[in-house]
Amino acid sequence: xxxxxxxxxxxxxxxxxxxxxxxxxxxxxxAYRDFVGDADRLLEAxxxxxxxxxxxxFVSRQPGLTIAELLDILKxxxxxxxxxxxxxxxxxxxxxxxxxxxxxxxxxxxxxxxxKLALELAHxxxxxxxRVLETASEGARAEAIRFLLSVIDxxxxxxxxxxxxxxxxxxxx
Numbered sequence: 001x002x003x004x005x006x007x008x009x010x011x012x013x014x015x016x017x018x019x020x021x022x023x024x025x026x027x028x029x030x031a032y033r034d035f036v037g038d039a040d041r042l043l044e045a046x047x048x049x050x051x052x053x054x055x056x057x058f059v060s061r062q063p064g065l066t067i068a069e070l071l072d073i074l075k076x077x078x079x080x081x082x083x084x085x086x087x088x089x090x091x092x093x094x095x096x097x098x099x100x101x102x103x104x105x106x107x108x109x110x111x112x113x114x115x116k117l118a119l120e121l122a123h124x125x126x127x128x129x130x131r132v133l134e135t136a137s138e139g140a141r142a143e144a145i146r147f148l149l150s151v152i153d154x155x156x157x158x159x160x161x162x163x164x165x166x167x168x169x170x171x172x173x
Contacts, residue, residue: 038124038127038128049084053121055074057118057122058074059110065107066099067108088114093110094114
C-alpha cells in the first residue's frame with residue numbers, strides 16, 4: 001500500500017465525522033465483485049449463478065443440513081430457494097433424503113459431482129486469498145477474520161462462527 005493510500009486508512013475516519021465511509025463501502029463492493037467473479041466464470045459453464053454457489057457451498061460444508069437450516073443461513077425465502085435447489089437436485093449436484101426421526105424433513109447432501117464443483121469453487125476463491133496473504137503482515141489473516149466477524153450483526157456472530165469453525169468454543173481461531 002503506498003503512502004497516499006496509507007494516509008486515507010486512519011482508524012475512526014468516516015461516520016464519526018458525519019461523513020459516510022465511502023472508501024470502505026466501495027472497496028468492500030469491489031473486493032466482493034472480484035471475489036465472486038472468479039466463481040461466476042466457472043458457474044457460467046453449468047448455467048448456474050451465485051445462488052447455486054451459496055447453496056452448493058453450504059450443503060457441501062454441512063452434510064445433512066435441513067432446508068429450514070439452509071434458509072436460516074442464507075436468510076432467503078423458501079420460494080427463492082426452491083428454483084435453485086430444484087435445479088441442483090435435477091442435475092445431480094445435491095440430493096435430498098428424508099429425515100430419520102421426521103420423514104417429512106428433508107436433509108440435503110452434496111453428491112460426488114456437487115462436492116467436486118464446490119471444491120473447485122473454493123479453490124478458486126482460496127487462491128485469491130492466498131495471493132493477498134502472501135504479501136501481507138504476519139497477523140493479517142487473524143485481523144481479517146476479526147474484521148469480517150465484526151461486520152456481521154452481533155446477534156449472529158456466534159452462530160456464524162459455529163458454522164465456520166464447527167466444534168470450537170471460541171469465536172475465531
